[in-house]
Amino acid sequence: MMNAVISTDQLTMRFRGCDALMGLNLNVRPGTVFALLGENGAGKTTLIRILTGFQKPTSGSARVCEFNPLTQPLEVRRRVGYVSDNPTLYDWMSVGQIGWFTASFYPDGFLQNYRESILRYEIPEDRKIRVLSKGQRAKVALSLALAHDPELLILDEPTSGLDPMVRREFLESMIGRAASGRTVFLSSHQISEVERVADTIGILHNGAMQACESLNDLKGSMTELTISMDDSLVTLPELPVPAVAMLEEHRGRQRQVIVRNFEPSMISAIEEAPGVVAVRMRSMTLEEIFIAHTRRGFGDRSSPPGPMFDLADGGEPNGGSSGDAVIASGESR
């Protein structure tokens, strides 16, 4: 088994007034494109700041490229390319000057790679950063992060500001990097894009990892059932093991239930239950899965459990107190 590029152990980060991370365990294997999804304030940026050595956690530990980012931040930063969601560059420098300046801190070849990248993006080297558009600045920041061919690329909202063509090209290059054994760790709200490139998806909600699986497994494990009942007051039947109901919504006599680990063969068992008129099954998109995981009440321990919404019953590490995440692997992609 290959060593994980990123590994965290019971990582906890508490700020005054909020818990950004709660005992997070995570392993990201090399050669994968790992997408971290989460709504605003879920703890994504805090996790990235800890992984890049900018923030000490309240408790727990992390290792990146086999180095401790707190005690060996330089070793980490030499191996990592990092682009923040709002990269602020020295705007008094020209595009060429900032490449020359940054090349001072990396091995030979950085400047050559950077200039090729800039040329590809058609940005003049003599142009000042301050006159560049938002998209052009993003391209410069990406070029700077990629020019030393890092083992791990950490991207916080990487495609923000990029036009659709460049965005597509960039995302495809991420797949190429993963194929060459490099690892990409990206945080994004653009779920459709993530769906196109990511091997593994982690969904962070309220500081805890709600799901962390390969894209295919995640999509395959979640099913939306529409069950028609003969009476709106009748409760839903128990689902066959190992299916677990994650969320239920009433629409008159119809119930929409999001179920984990559901198999098509289970439909007949449900149809035979008293009061059930019809059962329809539909595969969910990643966006629907994300919304399901982050919707209010989902995985929230403080909310009272409903009759079919007892997370503890599921026995799955889906946001409980431990917040453990499934080990991700790029093989399933």
Next chain:
Amino acid sequence: MNTHAVWRGLVWKETRQIVPLVMMLLAVSAVLFLIWSFTSRQLNISLRAVGSIVPLIMPALYAAGAGAILVSHEKESGTWNWLASLPVPANSVVATKLAVGFGGLVLMWIGCVILSVVTGLERTISAGGGDGLAQFPVPVWIAHSVYVLFCGFYTAWRNRNAFPALLWILPLAILPFVVCEISLAWSGPGMGQYVDATQKMWRMGTITTIAIPIMGWFAVRAGQRALSPRDADILSDDRLQSGIDAWRPPPPSNMVKRPFSNDVAVLAWQSIHTSRWSSIGLVSMLAMGAIAWLVATNSRDGVNGLSGNVVGVLLGSGLLAISWLGVFAFTGDGAATRLKFLADRGVSPARVWLGRLGFGVSVLCSAALLIFAWQIFLGSPEDLGRMDGVVFPEMSLLTVVSVFALIYGVSQWTSQVVPMLAASAFLAPVLSVLGLFFLISAGMSYGVSLGWLIACVAIPFVSTLWTMGAFMDGRRGWMYWTITVVALFVFVALPVIPVAIDRLKFPSMSSERFAVLDAEARGHMRRSSLQSVAMRQSNFQLYDNDQLFFEDLDGKVAVDRLRQRDLYSPDSWVIIGDDREVPLRADEYVLQNALQVATLLKLQWEQNPEDKNAKDQFRRFVERITHAAQGLRLSTRWVDQECADVLEIWLTQTLADESVAGLREEPFMQDAIEVVRDFEGRQDARRRALLVSWLRDRELSQGRPSGAMIAGVSANDYWFERVPIGWRSSILQQGMGAVVERCLALIEAGRKGEPVDAELRGLHRLLNSTGGEFEVGPYGERNRMAIGPECVFATFQNCSYPGTQWFAPWEETARAMSVHRESTSVATVPRQENSK
């Protein structure tokens, strides 16, 4: 990774960031040096001392600003995070920033030394020309600037924003001075004794030298910590809240829908809450400055030593607080990038402008009212004795508000034009002081009226208000810069306009008249003796002839010699020589002292008329003053005639005093009467001196720069000494003929017994046209001496104006006195015959 490349890249970046500050401060230094070199010869000694500290202050300003530029600006702009994400050791970043900052400081010192040498300022500094700040030698200042540099880096690394970092520099920067003063107070001389300057210098140098590595260590540690991972918050218990929580804003559920009825008030609230600690710090500095001002203007015993230094530092910090309140207006939440939030929501630029300036203006108004109320409560210093102990004279409320408004206005203008806080925070105080100096010069040197100056003060506010829309929208295009440049031009040109108009209106002498008077002047010159005797105070010598003044003198010998002086002898107060045919040159100080002692002796004789000794002492003074007046009338210097007038006024007052009626028949009194009754001789002497002085001045000024003449190197040193210096140069350069002509007309009118009011008003217009009413001017009735209880000594103040006492009531009294003597000649002729 190539280590050499790392250093090269970092040094290049830091150098590029610091060079603008160095260039900017050197440019400002050059401007200040130029102004100083052009004006220093015309300034009094205290202002020269202020000029001499410029080369010491500018490197110190750089030292304080380097940390703000290299660290705080990076933090505020966000580039700090990007730099920290690069694989570069923290020590390299810290060391490079400190090294480049230090290099810039060396450049600043070299630049200031070169500028000092070019403008000749280094002689003033090396000669210790200055009080207060300039009392320390340059090496101590260099050491202190290095210390301040480290302080700047320390505070910049410890604070997230530039403003609190700059505020924290102040207490750290004065720490060595405080430690020095405390150590001197602890182990030095007692109260009322002088501190050994050399000892103080060494102590200050030692303390600063010790402080440098300490502060350097703090700076390096702070830099390393700033580049290390940020510590997690230490929370003991979620439910446990700190005491500060009680002061937080109410929870959202308790908030009212609209906290203020006026949106300007909301913007003012925002100004305060942007950085509450900065606001509190600035207000505290201003309050301290106001208190120091009140102490300085009301202290009976004067402030010196430690208290003087404290008052000076607090006054300086108060002025700095005013300037930084101005900078505060358009930085932080007032920066263009943040004001765009309001612009996007359609808030009127005028209302935003009001909101941004509201906080600063209200704080300054409070400070001005505090000073005003305090002055009303305490009153003004009552007597001259108390005035001696006052460091600064009190100023009117209007003047205080004008000074506040100018410093604040220029500073807020600077912060709008130079959006980088770290730069504007240092540029604004310098520019506002420069603006203040410019307007004070316009008022003091050219007599520009307060109304014009207040109009100038309003220009920075008008400019920022006008450009507010463009500033908020972030579109500082050609229109913005055009308005700014035009406003700057108007600010500079406005005080010059009234002066230029008056200069254009200044009359000149016609060529025909010039030819006639020039010939007459040359005739007088040929007939006059060029030799003259300067009066002096006494022949007293404390040291022996062969002894140098800095050699030790035996205390007993010194006391004996001082006791041997006869303080009631005119030889101790005014020495004029024995030759009555040689013209005498006046010394106002000597004459004033002699008149005061003579007045005292007159009172002593009045108290005991039978005391022969008192009478003899009084007689000797009257004789000396009479002879001095005669000698001065022989002089061809205009100012000597003015001083002779003062002596004759005193003699006339004395002779007319009924209390000395019993002495009028004495020969010394008869001689005095003889002098003051000579009306025609006095007019001849005045005319001759006027024309010869005019001629001599023209001849001396040929081939000289105008500044040399303005500085008073000519034979007519005292001409127009109290006329505003700029206006004086106008008179000497182009209007001298008109003044001479008007004075001659005054003499002719007076001789004929005609009214002289028109000529006096004409002279007032020529010499005081830019300011002051005739009635309260030097030619006004209240200043023209009549015989009465008026203080004759005050007339010396007007000696630099020609003809202020000509044909004043005292001359009529003197004339009448001569008639009285002729009527009593029956009684006096035998005495004269006997005397012959």
